[in-house]
Amino acid sequence: MTAPRFLRLADVDVHGKRVFIRSDLNVPQDDDGRITDDTRIRASLPAIKDSLARGGAVMVTSHLGRPTEGTLTDADSLAPIAARLGELMGREVRLIRDWVDGGPWHSTLMAGDLVMLENCRVNAGEKKDSIELAQKMALLFDVYCNDAFGTAHRPEATTHALARYAKIACAGPLLAAELDALGRALGEPRRPLVAIVGGAKVSTKLTILRALAEKVDTLIVGGGIANTFLLAAGGRIGKSLAEPDLVGEARAILDAFPGKVPIPTDVVCAKRFAADATPTIKPATDVADDDLILDIGPQSIAALQRTIATAGTIVWNGPVGVFEFDAFSAGTRALATAIADSSAFSIAGGGDTIAAITQFGVIDRISYISTGGGAFLEFLEGKTLPAVAALCERFTEPPRSLRTN
Ligand code: 3PG
Ligand code: MG
Numbered sequence: 001m002t003a004p005r006f007l008r009l010a011d012v013d014v015h016g017k018r019v020f021i022r023s024d025l026n027v028p029q030d031d032d033g034r035i036t037d038d039t040r041i042r043a044s045l046p047a048i049k050d051s052l053a054r055g056g057a058v059m060v061t062s063h064l065g066r067p068t069e070g071t072l073t074d075a076d077s078l079a080p081i082a083a084r085l086g087e088l089m090g091r092e093v094r095l096i097r098d099w100v101d102g103g104p105w106h107s108t109l110m111a112g113d114l115v116m117l118e119n120c121r122v123n124a125g126e127k128k129d130s131i132e133l134a135q136k137m138a139l140l141f142d143v144y145c146n147d148a149f150g151t152a153h154r155p156e157a158t159t160h161a162l163a164r165y166a167k168i169a170c171a172g173p174l175l176a177a178e179l180d181a182l183g184r185a186l187g188e189p190r191r192p193l194v195a196i197v198g199g200a201k202v203s204t205k206l207t208i209l210r211a212l213a214e215k216v217d218t219l220i221v222g223g224g225i226a227n228t229f230l231l232a233a234g235g236r237i238g239k240s241l242a243e244p245d246l247v248g249e250a251r252a253i254l255d256a257f258p259g260k261v262p263i264p265t266d267v268v269c270a271k272r273f274a275a276d277a278t279p280t281i282k283p284a285t286d287v288a289d290d291d292l293i294l295d296i297g298p299q300s301i302a303a304l305q306r307t308i309a310t311a312g313t314i315v316w317n318g319p320v321g322v323f324e325f326d327a328f329s330a331g332t333r334a335l336a337t338a339i340a341d342s343s344a345f346s347i348a349g350g351g352d353t354i355a356a357i358t359q360f361g362v363i364d365r366i367s368y369i370s371t372g373g374g375a376f377l378e379f380l381e382g383k384t385l386p387a388v389a390a391l392c393e394r395f396t397e398p399p400r401s402l403r404t405n
Helices: 039-043 045-053 079-089 131-138 157-165 173-187 206-215 223-232 244-256 298-309 330-341 351-359 374-380 386-394
Strands: 018-022 057-061 094-096 114-117 143-146 168-171 193-197 218-221 266-270 280-283 292-296 313-317 345-349 368-370
Touching (some): 018 045, 018 157, 039 045, 039 079, 045 057, 045 173, 079 094, 168 173, 168 386, 173 345, 173 368, 173 374, 173 386, 193 206, 206 218, 206 244, 206 374, 218 223, 218 298, 223 244, 223 292, 266 298, 292 298, 292 330, 298 330, 330 345, 330 351
Parallel strands (some): 094 114, 193 218, 193 313, 313 345, 345 368
Antiparallel strands (some): 266 280, 266 292
């Protein structure tokens, strides 16, 4: 895998320039709009701080959720995000509505100023990657900086078309760091390369399972995905979450890569999907018709620990059990701890995975935490991320005058 070549923010002279930063500030919120995890906001600070420190005027935008274009509802507003960014920056961050055509906020913007531009996915044409919208937005600034790794798999106006129409288009430090770390893990990985793909559905991750099975030495499956593989291997799963339609696909992977995809040999079952359901450990062969598999058992955990302990590189997306329920969290906890203890270069990504890592207190012992969910998976799959492709297409050696060193 050759490293993508694009202009980086650090190589752009932003002094006295207006810098438009497209971040991914699409953070989880509770029903009252309170931010439940601000990792993406914190990860987006370096681009903003660097631009301000070097004398730029910064406008930062992001999408939040999947709003209807043309109407900004309260629930879609970046107001809580602007407030949190303000707290983290120690200054007020003004939030600008209806910003595409500029206005007084724009004409008065000065070096050192920082404003947030409302949910860019509300703008008509954003999702369709509209050239007209991009051309309009490009008039607002001198430098376009895409720092939104989590949205790099979406060809939208602020992530894709803008890279073509901006005078200067560069990648921010978060986007660049993600690509560096993921490229390092998958480009020339230290072997054995172990991937763990858990989560509910095979259907959303089938192509990645295939692509990973080609690349890795061991592919550990977990959650509903493992159940589908258990079925494919001729096992019983009771009324556990699985996708019987995809058993054929799972079997094809098992047949094509013999020995690479270990199947759990024991499991933790319950009769109900509830935090207070009674957990029962049993061999995978003894699962009853009314059982729900909610975690992997101790024997499977021990096997997984042995695999992780000798790995050179580990890539992790998705839990192996219902870790939100204490009684069914042992598998995911053991996995998180084994990855933290291992000397392998480890990368983890995806909302549930980060939540598990945080819950088990190992966040500082994972080599790299990706802010991407879908983008992380598409990268692992070997797909070209449209936002990155657009930056690469724009890439020319930066003229001397633009270099800072
Ligand atoms: C994410 O949370 O996965 C990214 O911010 C992309 O959001 P989307 O799936 O709504 O495009
Ligand atoms: Mg998503």
